[in-house]
Amino acid sequence: MKSVELFAGAGGLAMGVSLAGFESLAVVEWDRWACDTIRENSNNGFPLVQGWPLWSGDVREFDWSGVPEDIDLLAGGPPCQPFSMGGRHKAFGDSRDMFPATVDVVRRLKPKAFIIENVKGLTRSSFANYYQYILLQLEFPEVARREGETWADHLKRLQEEKTSGAQHFNGLTYNVVPTLVNAADYGVPQKRERVFIVGFRADLGAEWSFPTPTHSQDALLHSQWVTGEYWGRHGISLKKRPARPARSESRIRKLSDSFIPLDRKPWRTVRDALQDVPDPRKRGAKSFVNHKFQDGARVYPGHTGSPLDLPSKTLKAGDHGVPGGENMMVRDDGSVRYFTVRESARLQTFPDSYVFHGAWGETMRQLGNAVPVALGRAVACSVAEQLALTQLRQLANQRHRKLA
Template identity: 40%
Template structure:
């Protein structure tokens, strides 16, 4: 296995306020972790169960952590490798990190929230080990971070899950009101609500929670990907709550760029008149255009059109053309001149055509792993362990790196007002749904 240890990549300037430290749960292939790293965070620990994802992390920035106490005592530097635990979060005692971490972050595994309407208890339906929100509460209780950043699918906010979603928010508000053995979540939630209603919880024992649904395309990711972010601040910080990042890119700007011709000129190709005829111009808003699939495949360095022969194409690793794609009802490809569909975990059989494209040679084909990595804004030298299937699984489950950086910047600006400004991390609103 080729190890590709990466350079720092952090945008934290020397001389800024002290960098934020963090622990990453459910790390996967490292999208959220890498985005926070680029925002200047220093990871004290990363935890991941999936073996292939752990190998990917080792190939890039991580090393195995043999001693949690030593990791908690270490002062992480910009070029330090991320200490990695390969295993279940449930099996890790995070007590050595109590009071030593600014941010606890994690994309909580997307348990099947599509069971809306089924008349079964949520925790009973999904099973204890598949619902890891209680682990987020537990680790928050043990570590007592200043901030918690959690990412999940938008389906969690569906009306059918309102009771459990409210429980998640209240569990993060009062993580130190620990769930008792054999206490079901509804009884625990009643205790949480009672304490919140009483208003007698000290500020250092509670968190202020805000949530927002963000579209990755609005932050320079060439993909339509709406995700839920929940951010909790310790109440005693006096911040008042998370302010979600202001979008830097917009659909309106892309539409105008396509209609007015700047987009086509930039790519040196003739306009697709039949495509632009379906678009309605809008007022300019000063934002950059959404990035498209064609943008991702051509900038900063153009990827060659792959041969569909399962052999590596010239260029960065994982650019391997795969044969056998065919269009059929309900499986329309992503359009080259629009952000891609939401990338899902899987290969053959993934519904909706999320991993296919009509390329510039007129072929209907599967996207390569490297092309999908670009749609997730991983750099070209970020490598993924396994064959095509496991690699696509890691990518579909990841948080786009550029979106993660925008989240990290928004939190850093509030926690470290003296840190270097970053035009991709302006803040606005209160982030509440």
């Protein structure tokens, strides 16, 4: 199966797509540091990115003539700053809004499916109309915006097309499924809420839903405060365990009284993710690439870091992780320090041998903008499975018609 990746960044989603069995025909990214990261790993022979057809530049300037229509998958995460909780919230008024460019590529390539990822802020009430506008453009990519037409007027035309009955529309249409997910529910050691917009071309007749979560907070609480298995696994004695979280007390009591088996694995915590990674200031640290201590971490109101025994806070693009101290860990003694680049890569489920290029701030920006590889793989695998099923159905129908 063939794919194209837009806004690839350091390669998180694209690597997940590769792990799902897709072959990249184009990997497009404008940031030179992120491109250097991909190139360095490709040159080093890292298998997932080796031979990627990387193009460094604006997606709107890419020459698509060499990429055939009807590819299997288009994937990408348009820049999130226009919709980020920490951004200026300009949405359609922000020059970094790349959703129009994404729709243009969908219109041109007519992929069988697409996966688009963005921040939770995209779903906030103040963006409700523009969020609907994005979804309708992806559903009807050939109902293009006219010259001089405002996005609000274009939205009205799209709404009219929708309500008039999509089944009567003769052009390119997609069945679009938007889902807000927490990466921690899929085995990522990070509480990272993101929107995934997945679409299948309507003519395929695909029947798809977002993958079922594999991990849960309840299972973690049970492992920590009911069975104690979590602490035993990490060799932490009763005296060294933190206090039971007061805000979860009622939930722990219910889990203690319940005989219903938990059907999901425990959320993975910072301690789980980093258990074999030495302190960057101690012996053995040099055996891990990108594992250099960064001084200057401090606590102040609203900037408190990530506890070891929960999934980390959402890693943010940049060095300090403002405003919540997301890029710091809180150690057992209560002190804080910044996550190293390698530790941050672990929290984003990048392989240890994957090298990040650039200074600390640049590499942390790449990581903060990335899709966790494990989450990207889970979504891409489910899409690949559905595409394979639709192909089998089409072959079966062709045989049936021949026999008839």
